[in-house]
Amino acid sequence: MSRPSITDLERKYLLDAFDSGWISSLGDYVVRAEDQLTTIASSAHAAVVSNGTAALHLALLGLDIGPGDEVIIPSTTYVATLNAVLYVGALPVIVDVDPITWCIDSEAVREALTTNTRAVIAVDLYGHPADYVLLKELCGQAGVLLIADAAESIGGSLHGMPVGVLADVSTFSFFGNKVVTSGEGGAIVTEDAELDRRVRKLRNQGNHENRRYFHDVLGYNYRMTNLAAAILCAQLERIPDLLSARQRVVDHYDRLFEGSPALTPQGRAPGASASPWMYSVQVEGAAAAQRDEIMLKLRTEGIETRPVFNTVQSMPYLTDFRAHPTPIAHNLAKSGLSLPTFPAMKPDEVEYVASSLLRACAL
Incomplete structure (x- = not known):
């Protein structure tokens, strides 16, 4: 990762x-x-x-x-x-x-x-x-x-x-x-x-x-x-170089996933310049079991991924709280995953992750 x-x-x-x-x-x-x-x-x-x-x-x-x-x-x-x-x-x-x-x-x-x-x-x-x-x-x-x-x-x-x-x-x-x-x-x-x-x-x-x-x-x-x-x-x-190297990885992912009906990357708001920390996507229409199966498939191909964070109200030790409806967060928790993102990633490695993910989504 x-x-x-x-x-x-x-x-x-x-x-x-x-x-x-x-x-x-x-x-x-x-x-x-x-x-x-x-x-x-x-x-x-x-x-x-x-x-x-x-x-x-x-x-x-x-x-x-x-x-x-x-x-x-x-x-x-x-x-x-x-x-x-x-x-x-x-x-x-x-x-x-x-x-x-x-x-x-x-x-x-x-x-x-x-x-x-x-x-x-x-x-x-x-x-x-x-x-x-x-x-x-x-x-x-x-x-x-x-x-x-x-x-x-x-x-x-x-x-x-x-x-x-x-x-x-x-x-x-x-x-x-x-x-x-x-x-x-x-x-x-x-x-x-x-x-x-x-x-x-x-x-x-x-x-x-x-x-x-x-x-x-x-x-x-x-x-x-x-x-x-x-x-x-x-x-x-070194932060300018670290940001630039990560942004190169993020931009490459964006190009590779552009137009894919299977995946929706995290969006960007007007006027916002995100720090290129971790590239994350939603698998369209996926239930948690399907998302997890995709992650397991990627793991067998040598690619580590992470699920998007579970909703905080799902933590079993949390007893005293108030939660408003959170349908977007619940959908992210079951269908979202994060991909390897770090400065030393080479273009062919980014392409390997992207192509492997797209193939896994098609299964």
Whole structure:
């Protein structure tokens, strides 16, 4: 499905961090990575953390969201979005996604807003930015916070505005399969200096700013190591090339699937420039068993695929939630799959995946 692009630059920075002796959460590369992120996201503040889930958790904590609060989330997303809401004791309100972009449906958000709604988490599914223009308008009118789960969309933009400044706060993931990786890692970016201060305190065990080993709030060990940050710095320097290489793969898939009645790729909204993370399609008319059979067939041909995420309300441990009708998300969960997408994919490999998938759909 994915293979990280690791070069001599990552090795050079990693060994430099190693040789410096600063291998934990203090070191030049941590500061450097945060500075690079503010530039890429055009944001005033960036705080790196241990992973993308921690970033979401800290964003909610930093915004003082907790028990009694409702947080609207899309039905189609990785489970970390749901889990972060549960971590803070808030009530997840689950809504459907847009049939074209597969991101949270703005009209469904409008219908789900109540006097208890504190935040909306928009997920940039598979790298496509959500409809932040309408979402920001809705949230502004309702006095609700807008959070961007941009785990998959670094390098993307909407109407020329980069992912990272489209919401009140945005979170990134740098897991090994992401466009930019540090192995494990994440970040919170925001224009809000006070929120950034709270996030930094919470990621460091709630340590008092001026009194060593005195913790005046409940905190967490969510710090990124200098070693991980060294890898991240190299990746961030290389982000134009990483995006370009992935986009080449995505464009090739688009050409190969154009006009196919069997497949519908994830669509794109006007003004949106998606980060080319993972190419995903729907198998038209397929039930889950048929989709799974196609995936098994591809597996026998040496091609790994992934199903589109199950609806979050289908998770058996979720007991306290409110869900609105989600027919689009349910259809995606049974008929969607993601294809291998990574910078080193060669044109003939893309063609092999595409032709194998089309043959499997015809069986």
